Amino acid sequence: MPALEMAQETGKLVGWLKKEGDSVAKGDLLLEIETDKAVMEVEATADGILAGVTGEIGTDIPVGQTIAWILKPGEALPASAAAEVPVTSPVTEMSLPLVDVSQQPTTSAGKVSPKARRLAKEAGIDLSSVIGSGQDGEILASDIQALIDALPNAPITPAAVQHEPLTSIGRLMAERTTQSWTTVPHFFLQQEVDATALNDARAARGAAIEQALGVKLTHTDIMIALVARTLARHPRLNASWIEDGIRLNPEVNVAIAMAVEDGVVAPVVRNAHNAPLGEIARQRRELTDRARAGRLRPADLTGGTFTISNLGMFHIDSFCAIITPPQAAILAVGQIAERVVPINGVITVRPMLSLTISCDHRVIDGAKAATFLHDLAEAIHEPGRWLT
Incomplete structure (x- = not known):
């Protein structure tokens, strides 16, 4: 074994x-x-x-x-x-x-x-x-x-729903989130970003990537690329808390939180800071398929340095995520939804995106987290400068 x-x-x-x-x-x-x-x-x-x-x-x-x-x-x-x-x-x-x-x-x-x-x-x-x-x-x-x-719907009796045992994945998720929440000093920062350029980037690049690689480009793919490139300029957000101090990770390996039947897994897109957008989309698609089939490999789940959790597809506006130790931060991404906002003094409607970052205060202070979130928002405003 x-x-x-x-x-x-x-x-x-x-x-x-x-x-x-x-x-x-x-x-x-x-x-x-x-x-x-x-x-x-x-x-x-x-x-x-x-x-x-x-x-x-x-x-x-x-x-x-x-x-x-x-x-x-x-x-x-x-x-x-x-x-x-x-x-x-x-x-x-x-x-x-x-x-x-x-x-x-x-x-x-x-x-x-x-x-x-x-x-x-x-x-x-x-x-x-x-x-x-x-x-x-x-x-x-x-x-x-x-x-x-x-099958015909059978009536649900109280005896049929008294107890639901945890699977191995569910039990591990419960243990690790409890450990993280009770031992890691979390703090949270939130920012809303105009996602107009993000939508435009997906529309402009999606067809070429699908034709070349056979995968559909998603907002998550673009977010992985932009987050990874921003992390490369903010090493403390890509760091890990270890027993004797802080580890500054040389690579940016972005884990993607995915819901599966028995809980949540977080397979890893490797070297995302250097990977072209199409390669990120290909890796993400393969990881998603293996996760849904319950066939993730050991290498798929190790080595993550930062995690993205996206609940936009479930119509969630914003939320706070729990850090995955020893990582120092996790980014929670909500849905893109039209909102009334002022632009240069004029009330208008724009597609807005809510970002919430959870940080380990032992590794990151508020100023460093705020600067990272600001730079990520700028990258979302002008994704063409960052994507290859």
């Missing part, structure tokens, strides 16, 4: 992506493991044949415990491992299923995404009767959701 994050003691085995006896190459996706952060895909570390599988799906396994072997062709399992594997045939002929059949029903496709399996279990749907719409007949979460939506 590999360690996919710091301080990890166990990992829950969600599923095997190869079966016993299969040939695997280094880098092939081998299994799925659920940690406190997300369900992550793990790659094979060597070439060979998968054998001696003992890891049972759905169980929490200590880090470092052997759950399978990758053998060279013709190589036998070690004696200690072979004694634990309930087969007598040679390794090259192993074809036993890798799942606990008492927990994993046979389906028409043989594959089931982790999210689909969870939804089916909660709804009491028999997976053996489901026809999947995914590649090679894989049963997807959308297949199960469609069946759930078609």
Whole structure:
């Protein structure tokens, strides 16, 4: 069982992506493991044949415990491992299923995404009767959701809503936000910005980026680029609080808070201060797709130096976000909405955007935060000077 994050003691085995006896190459996706952060895909570390599988799906396994072997062709399992594997045939002929059949029903496709399996279990749907719409007949979460939506509405009784246990992601989010709120001295600054030029930039550059890269440019993409370039000029906002002082991070890696089924994750757009706008849009799209599918990788969630949380798509005007330690700040972005404002003494209507920055007072003082927010507002007023 590999360690996919710091301080990890166990990992829950969600599923095997190869079966016993299969040939695997280094880098092939081998299994799925659920940690406190997300369900992550793990790659094979060597070439060979998968054998001696003992890891049972759905169980929490200590880090470092052997759950399978990758053998060279013709190589036998070690004696200690072979004694634990309930087969007598040679390794090259192993074809036993890798799942606990008492927990994993046979389906028409043989594959089931982790999210689909969870939804089916909660709804009491028999997976053996489901026809999947995914590649090679894989049963997807959308297949199960469609069946759930078609079920007649049952009356909700008090007993049915008494308790909702936390998932691993939900539990971790609760622990970390509590720790941050109770140990980090937060302060907040807010500013409203005219988003006319931001809208114009998206309209002017969106078609070319979509044609070249096949991704739609969003306001979040532009905000990531502008925030990152402004952070490069304000290193204290891109810093981290550590035990012996303040770490000034050499790179600007912007984490994007995303809502998923079980909570919130924050995958990271790397080197955002140097990345072209199209590259930022491509990274953001890939991270979003993996987050929604529950397939974020360990590298997707590490190394963030600053976080953006955008609730504009939920029609929220403004809000205050909780800092993600050891980062020193997080920017909360509201919706772009038309408001009546005075422009050079004339009352007019403009698309306005509310920005709220939460800062760790141990790292950043009010003046530094205010200067950063002012410079970011100027960049939003003239995005063409900053975007490539």
